[in-house]
Amino acid sequence: MSGDGTVGKALDVLDQVAAYGRPVRFATLLAESRFPKATLYRFLQTLTSQGMLEYDSHNQTYALGVRLVRLAHAAWTQSSLAPIARPLLDQLSAEVGQTVHLAQMDHAQVLYVDKRNAAQPVEMYSDAGKVGPAYCTGVGKAMLAFLPEADLEPVLRQQSFHRFTDRTLTSSETLCAELRRIRARGYAFDDEEHEPGIICIAYPILTDQGRVLGALSVTGSTRTTSLNRLEALAPRLATVARSIARDAQAWRFPDSFLQNTGT
16 A cells, blocks of 8 residues: 555555456445545545546446546556567567567566467466566566666565465575576576466567666467477577667656666
């Protein structure tokens, strides 16, 4: 919870509604809210009147409003690599036939900002707009490995190290050892560390000065590919990552974007 006065509390309520991923009733929100009934209702009314939420009187549910969609689109256009990388992702996806991800750091987490599905789609967690862990995803580790030491330390302290599979790295010590190998190699793998049966190769997107802008990955299922086959794509990913970084050099990102990457 933010706790930053009235605005922060209202944003907490907005986050709560968003977390459900579907329209939600007042009683459901109240059952999990830290606010009294009257306070929660007042915040919901204010957010609805401002277009941040929409209220369906027939079903008596709250959902995210159109104004949020407009704001999200503006933020995506101004602060995301997605518009810059779109044609390159399209080309790479057509070439490899596997799922392609584009991600950025959102403080200590991974934000998936774009995705191209495989020719034969495989069900997996990641979708554009979703947030995932950094310590057990290929794109997350690719970005962590190239953060400056001073920026990496606070990010590591925020990792949860929850064990998703029997291959998940569950301590900062084992993760740091892995990050050293990634820096030496230049790219990262996800060897079924976040989801069973899902593997990937990921390449960092770096400026000429080494600043982390994001990461690119090619992801597949262990039923249809292997890490060795994915590793063969490393030179192609390196070329695409450099092209995205080159195109991004002319794009002036807001200061908040650079702060959110941890750099």
